[in-house]
Amino acid sequence: MSTVAEQLRSAREAKNLTVEQVADLTKIRTDHIRALEEGNFNVFSAPIYIRGSVKNYANALKMDTAALLAALDAELKGTVKYSEPPPLSESKKTVLDQLTLILAKLNWKVGLAGFAVIGLAIIVGVSFWAWRHHQKSNPLKNLPPAVYQPANSGDTLPLPGKK
Secondary structure (H helix, E strand, C coil), X not given: CCCHHHHHHHHHHHCCCCHHHHHHHHCCCHHHHHHHHHCCHHHCCCHHHHHHHHHHHHHHCCXXXXXXXXXXXXXXXXXXXXXXXXXXXXXXXXXXXXXXXXXXXXXXXXXXXXXXXXXXXXXHHHHHHHHHHHHHCCCCCCCCCCCCCCCCCCCCCCCCCCC
């Protein structure tokens, strides 16, 4: 069985179309069309662009798109570069990345309710402790015994008189 590149080239030649005419018809760049016909998929940055370009090319030439895409998937699985999806980033995951991912997955409505319950429990606990501590402490405990001493100045307030 011929490769996807050979099938695309032979279908284009059978319809007597040039690469430029196919580019105008499909809105795919001419260098990408040449790369597809040569089987040079390294021009494309991701497999999704290869699949989309092949699908547009096949639709424009009235080819069996499903069979061509199945053959393309089989060819791409045989390559090292496109056998697996590319990583989203080149860097290693750090602790901060993991923590951000966990926080992103949290249901904030439930988490906020949980924090409110914990905060209320802390307030109630501290208030109970303060009340118990106040009940146990006697503010007059450290005062010396009081002795009544009358005022020696003789200045007293007059008693309210009757009118």
